[in-house]
Amino acid sequence: MNILVINSGSSSLKYQLFHMPDEKPLCTGLIEKIGKEDSFIRHKTINKEDVQVTEKTLSVKDYGEGMKHVLALLTDSGLIKNTDDLEVIGHRVVHGGEHFSTAVIIDPDVKQKIMGLSTLAPLHNPVNYKCIEFAEKIFPNAKQIAVFDTAFHQTMPEFAFRYAVPEKYYSEMHIRAYGFHGTSHKYVSEKAMERLGKPDAKIISIHLGNGCSITAVNGGKSIDTSMGFGPLSGLVMGTRSGDIDPSVILHLQRKEGKTADEMDKLLNNESGLLGLAGSNDMRDVVKMLEAGNYDAELAIDMYAYRIKKYIGSYAAVLNGLDAIVFTAGVGENDALMREKICRDMEYFGIQLDAESNRAKSDQIREISGKSGRVKILVIPTNEELEIARQSFELLREDPPCEQVNLY
Amino acid sequence: MNILVINSGSSSLKYQLFHMPDEKPLCTGLIEKIGKEDSFIRHKTINKEDVQVTEKTLSVKDYGEGMKHVLALLTDSGLIKNTDDLEVIGHRVVHGGEHFSTAVIIDPDVKQKIMGLSTLAPLHNPVNYKCIEFAEKIFPNAKQIAVFDTAFHQTMPEFAFRYAVPEKYYSEMHIRAYGFHGTSHKYVSEKAMERLGKPDAKIISIHLGNGCSITAVNGGKSIDTSMGFGPLSGLVMGTRSGDIDPSVILHLQRKEGKTADEMDKLLNNESGLLGLAGSNDMRDVVKMLEAGNYDAELAIDMYAYRIKKYIGSYAAVLNGLDAIVFTAGVGENDALMREKICRDMEYFGIQLDAESNRAKSDQIREISGKSGRVKILVIPTNEELEIARQSFELLREDPPCEQVNLY
Ligand SMILES: Nc1ncnc2c1ncn2[C@@H]1O[C@H](COP(=O)(O)OP(=O)(O)O)[C@@H](O)[C@H]1O
Ligand SMILES: Nc1ncnc2c1ncn2[C@@H]1O[C@H](COP(=O)(O)OP(=O)(O)O)[C@@H](O)[C@H]1O
Missing domain, CATH: 3.30.420.40 (ATPase, nucleotide binding domain)
Structure with missing residues (x-):
């Protein structure tokens, strides 16, 4: 077929x-x-x-x-x-x-x-x-x-997907965290579980493309993820700010009279690596860093630091950690970034093997060092294949998969 | 004097x-x-x-x-x-x-x-x-x-205090994370260091009052904190939302025509425990929970979950953890909340002693269980005394403490 x-x-x-x-x-x-x-x-x-x-x-x-x-x-x-x-x-x-x-x-x-x-x-x-x-x-x-894109994250518990605003914003306006990149997180976390041979594995899946997100996966189920109501929150991305104190938005609107659309443009299209270092392409930013550019160094440090924080956070909600998985453009190709993220993470049992980290490959591979308890994996994502798989599975099944209908 | x-x-x-x-x-x-x-x-x-x-x-x-x-x-x-x-x-x-x-x-x-x-x-x-x-x-x-309030957090490194928006917002408009509750975090983390007898201790200080914030303290220095540009981000508070996807703000402004001032009121005065459960006083919310109220249970679960996530996050940036400290109204008095926060945190070496957690006292005390590696302390804060101390120290010194002048 x-x-x-x-x-x-x-x-x-x-x-x-x-x-x-x-x-x-x-x-x-x-x-x-x-x-x-x-x-x-x-x-x-x-x-x-x-x-x-x-x-x-x-x-x-x-x-x-x-x-x-x-x-x-x-x-x-x-x-x-x-x-x-x-x-x-x-x-x-x-x-x-x-x-x-x-x-x-x-x-x-x-x-x-x-x-x-x-x-x-x-x-x-x-x-x-x-x-x-x-x-x-x-x-x-x-x-x-x-x-x-959102389906994989529908298993998040309510205390993880709700925001601390009055209930009516959830029940009437559907304000909650949905999460995105679900097809990719599902694909790579399943590959990781297979590789670990552990169906109840605790995995943190780190998708670093133009958009970036990170997901805590417990036994194959997403329990938390960094993108929320929209694909803006969480990690520093190519052109998106990721997490930012909401009072910054209100302050800029008051001081500069910025409209919601202007703020949207600023935070979604002009921020992230582009806003900090002048390019949304990580390859350019790495080149600038190598040439001694301060802004590029800061951008890369912020990018890595944010990811470190989420790894810690998700290790807490998982209460354990078997593997972290790097995927998408930056995750699959950028050895320097993986190195920065995994540096000084021994407390979590995360320790990189410098050599296998630097080796180039388009295959699934393990880059953890011998003294680390946590497996560090690089797994090329393939959202298209995952869509084909899910379509195939769905048609094979009879009756079709359960559909959740909450509102 | x-x-x-x-x-x-x-x-x-x-x-x-x-x-x-x-x-x-x-x-x-x-x-x-x-x-x-x-x-x-x-x-x-x-x-x-x-x-x-x-x-x-x-x-x-x-x-x-x-x-x-x-x-x-x-x-x-x-x-x-x-x-x-x-x-x-x-x-x-x-x-x-x-x-x-x-x-x-x-x-x-x-x-x-x-x-x-x-x-x-x-x-x-x-x-x-x-x-x-x-x-x-x-x-x-x-x-x-x-x-x-902000002084203690001035030791945060730039990659921690900057947001991923264009540089001019920092250099021209001073948009960055400042952090607050610094006097309290300094006071209780110093008490904790004394108690541990460890000047290079890695401590997470958790201030849970009407406003709530959490700080990573490394050897007496704040290296990251949950409040940012204003006192709105981070933990779920009495009336403040804490962290929220910025796109929620933009969405509500577009759909409901909310101004910056109205959003400010919503997120600062009508959210948090009040927005979720109808009261900003944790004692009321706990009573509602005990009476079987679903919203109160959710509010308390969200409050605790957010704190867990920050503990993980700050354990990552500290790359270790010697002690966590609970302080302020909720932190000092609410045994149930401390229990919820510390539950299922064995991976971090956090394990509570149920009995000493429930004991009432207004003294500094240790509530960690025998099998935990991390000390769990309850330390009553005293911002006024800390102000008196710093004033006294300042006048005793000659020349006065160094002042940092960055802009
Ligand atoms: N060799 C490389 N080193 C560093 N970054 C890379 C490399 N190859 C691709 N990237 C980065 O990956 C990002 C795009 O990732 P990709 O997964 O293709 O994005 P999308 O989200 O559009 O699918 C860009 O920032 C690009 O610079
Ligand atoms: N015994 C208690 N159990 C639970 N919460 C308490 C208790 N005592 C005080 N609190 C809570 O502490 C919070 C106020 O903390 P406090 O440190 O006094 O605030 P502030 O930030 O104004 O200094 C309120 O939410 C209050 O309900």
Whole structure:
């Protein structure tokens, strides 16, 4: 069975075709700058060692047109013969609110809920919804499945997901921590559990990409995570501030007359590594550090320090720690950052092996030193594969996975 | 030598007279609801076992009048003969910014700096300033000394006190974490170090009053603390939310059109225990919990959970832990809360002795169990005495303590 995975962002569309259950990727592609004149398409057909790349710059005016390009690229490269040839499409959906704690088959009720959650994820859910509608039109015979970024975190206990504001903000306005990057945290923490051979393992999963988040996983269940109501809180990210005293926002609004939208822009798009060091790309910041730049050094120190604090915090809520897992762009590739994070953490039994930390690899690997009690793992994430897996599992099961419906 | 300590809040004035260096309190008093018709004065003269209490309800229209009442109460009770009889007045000042890392003798430059910091502490510094001016007028021959809530935390490293927003917000607008309750954290952590007989001890000091904060103290120096730019972030408090995803603020402003002032009121005055359970007084909330109230249970669980997370976090930045210290109203008196915080923390070597935890006392005491590596201490705080001590030390020294001047 082939499963097409659709991952639509705020102006991009990524897709990947897997053969299941052997998890073989057949193609992968990307459409960027949707809605602009110079949209960009890259498609790779993968046939064992042979990779064929197609690239085009042209105008892709909306997600509907984008989906049509995907269809054309799949048929042109011989991966499917016609639209009936595709049985399953797995969609990444950012916000599942309290409705969805697992992947679900999309029906009108699910679609309505996804659209209803747009107030909580205004940049993402409407786009995800549109792609589902286009996919239903283009591939009318395929099963459409939704896999939510928030779903993995629905196991958080209430004392962890609530904020200390009056109850009505939760019951009436759905203000609580949802957490994101759930698909990635689930994928890498399961890999870690497998590797440890310990189904009740206590794991801290650290996703460091453009967005960054960290999750406490107890026996395969997320019990706390650093992103909250939105994807802004927690760690220092590429362009996002992460945790910040809320009174800073009020102070800046009073002193500079900043509106909510301006503050949003400041904290989401102009902060983090970019705000501190002038680039949101960790590779640039590391280069600046190596050239002796003070701001870059501070940015990297703050980035690492914040992660250290969360590791301690999650070791406390887990009351133990078997492994920490580094994943995503920075987590998988940045040996210096891993070194900074793990330095002076002996109290937790965290101790890095300098040599295996520096070795380059795109495989799952262990970088802990001999005297550490805690395994330190680097595990490449693969959200697309995880979506394909969950879609496959869901269709295999009968009846489908339990769905949680809290409001 | 007698030292009068003045602690002026946003509508109250507390004072205490100490005989130094034996630290004997001679009197203590409180004026509440300053500026109202029904202001309330309570004065206690302490003579060994004999305590004489004077109480009055009358109108005290401003802090100047309040200071005159203090003078009258001191002379009427025979504690001083005239205004020349008082050599030293120690003032609690909330915000010392980056100017002050220790107590200082007040001169025109210090006063100007205190007033200049009013943008950062608009409810407190102007009042503290006024009380200094009145004290100078009423006691023209006394040495006036300022002791700052923020001073103890000036040892925090930059990667701990900065936020991940563009640098200009720090350099131009002084946006950074300052921390508060410093006088209390210094007092109890020094007591703990004494008790441990370990000058390089790693201590987490947990101040749980109406305001709550937690500090990592390494060898007598604060290296991180939960309150930040203002006294809002960190732990769940009586009426304050503590940590909250900043995107919640932006969302509420957009959806409900809330202004900065309204958000300030919500997060500072209507949240925390009050927002969750309907009372800001932990005693009430505990009673509700005992009566089976769900909201009270949740509030208490959230309060304890947040503290657990900070303990883990600060154990990480200390890379070790010798003792945790509970202090202030809840910390000193609430055995249930201490029990909840210390439960399931064996991984950190934190283990409570149930019996000594429940024993009531107003003395410094140890409540850790035999199998715990970390000492758990209850230490009654005494910010007034700490102010008297620092004032006394400052005058004894020659030259006076180093003052840090960063901007
Ligand atoms: N070799 C490397 N060293 C340091 N950082 C890297 C390296 N490779 C990628 N990164 C960083 O990873 C981040 C992007 O991570 P990625 O997981 O691709 O992001 P996304 O969240 O968009 O999926 C960028 O900050 C990039 O600089
Ligand atoms: N026996 C007690 N049990 C539980 N909480 C208590 C007890 N005594 C006082 N408290 C709580 O202590 C808090 C006030 O602490 P305190 O240190 O006096 O505050 P402040 O910050 O104003 O100095 C209140 O929430 C009060 O309910």
